[in-house]
Structures are given as C-alpha cells and as structure tokens.
Amino acid sequence: MVEKPNKFQAALLAGIIFGVLSSIPFVNFVNLCCCLWIVAGGAVAARTLINRSPVFPVTSGEGALVGLLSGVISSLVYLVVGIPLSLLLKGSNVALTQKLAELVNDPNFRSQMEQMIRQNESQSAAEQLAGGLIFWLICSVLAIGFGALGGVIGVAMFEKRKGQPLPPMPPPPGPPGGYTGYAPPPGGQPPTY
Amino acid sequence: MLMSSRKLAASTYAGVLILVLVWIAGIVSDPLIRAAGGDDSTLLSLLAHAYGRVCHQIADRSFHIAGHPLAVCARCFGIYVGYLAGLIVYPFARSLTQTELPPRSWLIAALVPVAVDVAGGYLGIFENTLASRALTGLIAGAAGAFYTLPGLVSLAASLFKAQTTAAPGDEGDNVTQGDAVRA
Numbered sequence: 001m002v003e004k005p006n007k008f009q010a011a012l013l014a015g016i017i018f019g020v021l022s023s024i025p026f027v028n029f030v031n032l033c034c035c036l037w038i039v040a041g042g043a044v045a046a047r048t049l050i051n052r053s054p055v056f057p058v059t060s061g062e063g064a065l066v067g068l069l070s071g072v073i074s075s076l077v078y079l080v081v082g083i084p085l086s087l088l089l090k091g092s093n094v095a096l097t098q099k100l101a102e103l104v105n106d107p108n109f110r111s112q113m114e115q116m117i118r119q120n121e122s123q124s125a126a127e128q129l130a131g132g133l134i135f136w137l138i139c140s141v142l143a144i145g146f147g148a149l150g151g152v153i154g155v156a157m158f159e160k161r162k163g164q165p166l167p168p169m170p171p172p173p174g175p176p177g178g179y180t181g182y183a184p185p186p187g188g189q190p191p192t193y
Numbered sequence: 194m195l196m197s198s199r200k201l202a203a204s205t206y207a208g209v210l211i212l213v214l215v216w217i218a219g220i221v222s223d224p225l226i227r228a229a230g231g232d233d234s235t236l237l238s239l240l241a242h243a244y245g246r247v248c249h250q251i252a253d254r255s256f257h258i259a260g261h262p263l264a265v266c267a268r269c270f271g272i273y274v275g276y277l278a279g280l281i282v283y284p285f286a287r288s289l290t291q292t293e294l295p296p297r298s299w300l301i302a303a304l305v306p307v308a309v310d311v312a313g314g315y316l317g318i319f320e321n322t323l324a325s326r327a328l329t330g331l332i333a334g335a336a337g338a339f340y341t342l343p344g345l346v347s348l349a350a351s352l353f354k355a356q357t358t359a360a361p362g363d364e365g366d367n368v369t370q371g372d373a374v375r376a
Contacts, residue, residue: 032249034269060294060340061347068348138243145212146247149337152344156294 005052007066014045015073022074022143023082025089026096035146041074042067042150047158057161060152067151068144075140083132087125094121198350202289205349206280209342213277220244220270224261240264256323268307271327275334282335283342292347295339303336 018041022028030036046063094117101113123131223240231237244250244264255262256270263270283289307329314321 029249031246034272035247059347060292060344061349061351064341064344064348065351135242135246138239139246142243142246148345148348149341152294152341153300153337155344156297156300156340 004056005049007049007062008069010049010052011045011066011069011073014041014048015070016077017041018044018070019074019077020081023078023085025086028082035142038071038074038143038146039150039153041070042147042152043154043157045070045147046151046154050155050158058155058159060155063151063155063159064148065151067154068148070151071143071145071147072140074147075136075143078139078143079136083129083136086132087128090128198290201349201353202346205346206284206289206342209345210277210280213273213280217273217277220264220273221258223264224258227261228259254323254326256327266326267323268310268326268330271330272334272337274327275331275336276338277334278331279335279338280342283338286339289342289346292343292350294343300336300340303332307333 018037022031022037028037031038042063045066046058049062049066050058097113097117101110101117219240223237223244226237241250241264248265248269250262250264251266252262254266254268256267257263265273310321310325310329313319
C-alpha cells in the first residue's frame with residue numbers, strides 16, 4: 001500500500017524558514033503586505049507536500065491543512081526567536097527606524113515613524129515583553145488563517161495532477177520459481193478473489 | 194461527528210463569511226470610533242496593532258472615513274472587500290460542495306493587475322492611485338475566494354469526517370471523494 005506523505009514534515013521546514021523570516025527585524029516588513037511571508041510559507045509547505053506525494057494528487061483541503069500547520073509552526077518560531085530578538089535589538093531597531101524616518105519624504109509617514117520611535121523608547125523591557133506576547137497572540141491567529149490560505153493557493157499553483165486515476169497495483173509477489181499457474185484442488189472449487 | 198457534505202460545506206461557507214465580515218467590520222470601525230469621539234484607547238490600540246501586522250497603514254495610501262484613515266491601506270481594503278464579494282457570488286457560480294479548484298491560469302490572470310500596479314508604482318513607470326490600488330486588489334481578492342473556499346470546505350470535510358454518502362440532491366458533490374477517503 002502506498003503511504004501518504006507526512007503533512008507535519010512538509011509543514012515543518014517551511015514553517016521554520018518563514019517563521020525565522022517573520023522574526024528578523026525589517027525582513028519581517030514583507031508581512032505588512034497581507035502576511036506575505038506566512039502565505040508564502042503555506043504555499044511552500046503545499047509545494048513540499050506535492051513533491052513528496054508522487055502517487056496521490058494533493059487536494060485543496062490537504063493544502064489548507066499543511067498551510068495551517070506551517071502557520072502554527074511559524075508563530076511558535078516567532079515566539080521563540082522573534083520576541084527575544086526584538087527585545088535584544090531594541091536599540092539598533094530604534095536607530096535604524098530613525099535613519100529610515102530621515103529618508104522618508106512623506107511628512108505624515110515620518111511623523112508616524114517618529115511617534116513609533118518615541119513609544120518604543122519610553123517602554124520598559126517588561127512592558128515590551130507583555131506587548132510582544134499580546135502581539136504574538138494576534139499574530140498566531142493571523143498566521144494560522146493566512147497560512148491555510150497560502151496552502152490552498154500553493155495547491156492551486158503547483159498541483160498539476162487533477163483527479164488522475166490511481167496507478168495499477170503492482171502484481172503480488174509470486175511464489176518461488178517453478179510455479180506454472182493455478183492448479184485446482186482435486187474435486188474442489190477454484191477460490192474466488 | 195457525521196454531517197452531510199452539503200450541510201458541512203454550508204456551515205464552512207457561513208463560518209468563513211462571518212469571519213470576513215468581522216475582519217472588514219474591524220477595518221471600518223477604527224475610523225468610525227475615532228470619528229464618534231470614542232476614547233477607548235485599548236480597543237483602538239488593539240485594532241491598530243492587529244491590522245498593523247498585515248498592512249503598513251500609511252494614511253496617505255488609505256481611504257478615509259470622516260477624516261480618519263481605515264485600519265488598512267486601499268489595496269488591502271480592496272483585497273478584503275473583493276474576497277467578501279467573491280464569497281457572496283460563489284454559491285451562485287458553483288456548488289459549495291465542489292472542492293476541485295478552478296484552473297490555475299485564472300488565478301494568475303487575476304493577480305496580474307495587482308502585480309502590474311505594484312511594479313509600475315515602484316519602478317516609477319506610472320503613478321498608481323487609491324482607485325487603482327483598490328480596484329486591482331478587488332480583482333485579486335475576488336479570485337482568491339474562488340480558490341480558497343474549496344480548500345477550506347475540503348479541510349473541514351477531512352477534519353469533521355463528512356459522511357461519505359452524499360445527501361439526496363447532492364449532485365456534483367465531491368467533498369468526500371478525495372478527502373474523507375484519504376482522511
């Protein structure tokens with residue numbers, strides 16, 4: 001019997017990679033475009049599942065499930081990597097945001113960035129940690145939803161086998177050499193299969 | 194838990210529709226609360242942070258209600274409203290129980306306008322506007338509903354182990370053929 005590929009394994013690698021990308025400051029800005037890292041993570045997980053499933057075409061539901069798992073893993077990676085990283089790099093984040101704010105021509109956007117910097121500087125580490133955990137909860141819900149959507153989109157993009165019939169079953173292993181075919185038992189009925 | 198595939202598909206559809214309505218209500222409620230002079234800073238902060246995870250929220254690139262920007266930019270708003278429109282049209286266009294995805298080329302075609310709008314704006318080929326961002330997002334979002342809903346129905350079928358025998362009148366039902374059998 002042909003085994004179906006493990007969905008968790010397919011989701012794990014994509015979840016970790018896109019979870020790390022979502023955790024790195026400034027690289028995670030891609031998520032500001034409708035959670036694009038998370039959607040991409042779901043799509044890559046679906047692609048991995050398709051590659052690991054040479055016999056069965058992957059259904060849209062399986063894509064949604066593997067994308068959802070990828071989103072869960074990404075959010076866990078964000079909890080373990082992203083929140084500590086944002087606390088550790090608080091100083092350099094503020095400096096980089098200040099430089100970015102100087103480069104921005106739009107006065108409204110610049111004032112928003114400056115307000116964000118002031119808020120960031122005035123918060124203690126405990127306040128930042130509590131805020132980070134609340135953000136993580138919000139992110140987790142979003143990551144699960146967008147990951148599932150990414151998984152379905154991944155199936156739509158990468159699964160080319162539509163309702164293909166299953167390949168023929170391989171013949172059962174025959175008895176060792178010398179077998180010349182079925183010989184009915186004396187006086188008996190041939191077996192039915 | 195056994196449930197006919199048609200009921201399960203309808204429940205999934207209703208659930209997704211409610212979630213999308215709540216999501217869009219959150220986007221619109223942010224400026225409405227501000228316009229009404231609401232000072233519930235906790236709720237406003239929660240809304241701003243929740244939508245701030247998925248959108249840059251630049252005020253100049255957003256629609257405004259009573260002088261206050263929506264919680265997401267025009268393109269994101271277009272995508273979500275388009276998704277809602279796609280969901281509303283969906284049951285009239287194809288069966289809810291159908292889990293086969295539409296052809297991939299349609300999805301790519303629906304994503305081309307938004308890609309051209311983004312690329313044209315960034316490369317300075319043309320100046321995109323609030324309307325162009327919203328309209329291209331609307332097309333992508335509407336197409337997205339047609340690709341994601343079958344997947345979510347199929348996922349629900351495998352999670353809740355839909356009844357393998359279709360209810361009477363379930364013509365074209367294929368929720369369980371590929372999913373419950375495999376589950």
